[in-house]
Amino acid sequence: MKDTSPKDVVIEVRGLRNQFGSHVVHEDLDLDVYRGEIIGVVGGSGTGKSVLLRSIVGLQEPAAGSINVLGTDVLADVHAARETLDEKWGVMFQDGALFSSLTVRENVEVPMRSVPDLSPSIRRNLADLKISMVGLPYLAGDKYPSELSGGMRKRAGLARSLALDPEIVFLDEPTAGLDPVGAAAFDTLIKNLSRSMGLTVFLVTHDLDTLYAVCDRIAVLAERKVLVTGSLEDMLKADHPWTREYFHGPRARAAFEAPTQQGDAGGAT
């Protein structure tokens, strides 16, 4: 789906500038995200990956620049943008950010409550379906977030972000803090869901295995802007020092040279 031309741009960031006091995080940052792709955003710690994500979803007001999501100017009127966009995007924060006083099922139902005339029994069934789609057992729906493991909380957070069948999901370091097996299962899950639901995925990650396993395109954040974008092969050819170090370091080599067993191994959903 990704190579149909002309590509349909769903997120367009132009000339973005973010700063905190005198500390400039982004300057003149441009980024395009195309429909249906999984884009991986990588960069060193503190390069502003989370800030970029927060800017796009309207949680952080940039100092300058324009951000256009699904044809709506996010910055023109944040409230109006929220109205139309909230049901078209889903955000999964690190560690899920579930509401701790609600069960997992109730958490997933929260976005669905904004749908008029949705009967409670259907809402419940749909929440159960979403919980099952992210690979959680049925009875996990009755549990409170504090009763779940870190990996399960992330899955539950993903289920909530998918509650309204958004067109775009934003994931901030979804596999950070998971064991390798759990992380690989989560990678497969993201890939399968994005295929079956036609999702565009904006994925902030540190995890080379994730990049390798799921991302169609990679954007490298360094020196306050998106330095290069492209496929994994492009990254391996790029000659910027940070990119070289990142994609040619010992860990990278291990990740890329590993046999591609996890590619389609998991019908784990």
Next chain:
Amino acid sequence: MSQDLRHQLVHFDETDEGVLRLRGQLSIYTVSSAQERVARLDTQKDLTIDIGDLSRIDTAGAWLLCEIEAAGEAAGNRVTLQNVTGETATLLSSVKSAMPEKQVAVKTETGFAVLLHRLGEKVSAGTTFLLELTGYLGLFFVSLGRVIRHPSEFRFTSLVAHAEDVGYRAVPIVSLMAFLIGVVLAFQGSAQLRQFGAEVFVVDLIAISILRELGILLTAIIVAGRTASAFTAAIGSMKMREEIDAMRTLGLDPAVVLFLPRILALLFMLPILGLIANIMGLFGGALMAWIELGISPSMFRIRLIEGTDVSHVFVGLIKAPVFALIIGVVGCHAGMQVKSNAESLGRMTSNAVVTAIFTVIVADALFSIFFAQVGL
């Protein structure tokens, strides 16, 4: 992409061949009305659904189609979907494979037995709680003993910092509270005593009630509210972030590092606060007696010294260390009960305050009975 998904409907057309043709969007916004429409279908025959004209279908729509299929199969009919495009087929198959199997959670029983069971659990939890509090009290004394034998382990700076927090910072609120209590007592007392022409006994009234009971009791209640909650929050958030575990692995005993300075600070500061409350209460009472009854300050002083035995002060202040221990132990214990989520932190903090205040009042009542029995 249509701008407003909310206002698109789903339409059902039944063709002559008995095919149900869907138009519009079949999504979370229309699934409720679609389900109502589907419920009216004849369940006794095979069904063919044509979804080729749908402009949009999402997981909610796919769920409905899967439900219809499942219901049809259960009734022994065949349900066929027509004109399924590639993407929709992927969606349908992933929804179908994810359809949750309803599992019934273990049913909770109801009835008298359950009530009895709960009551038993509550009683046993209450006993455990009291035992644990006693355990923490013991822990405090043990660590006190250890620190006396090895004074180098004691954190003197920490004690001073907590003393400032617990004592010095509480002076304004405690003073104001005691002052107002004195004012109220003088005001109410004078109104009653004037009827007998016994105005001057208002001094005894104020002195005895403040020195014996109210000064220290109300101070302890305020300190319980301020300090027990602060102890629980501080220790609880350390517990949440596994700092306490880290401490243990580094060979630091939380009882020595965390509990001891806090409880000792309370032990030192609560009597002082009680004394301040006594003075401020008398001051407020004297002021009001002067304004209301014309008892001059010097007369108040003479009457106070003549009429009120100094034992009242000791009876009041002897309770202070006990109250301090109660507040400190309850606060530290509650902090250690915090689990790894923020909610339990909030719950334990408010529990600590309620328990501390309640226990202080119970202890005060026991003291009253004791003093009455020994005739003090």
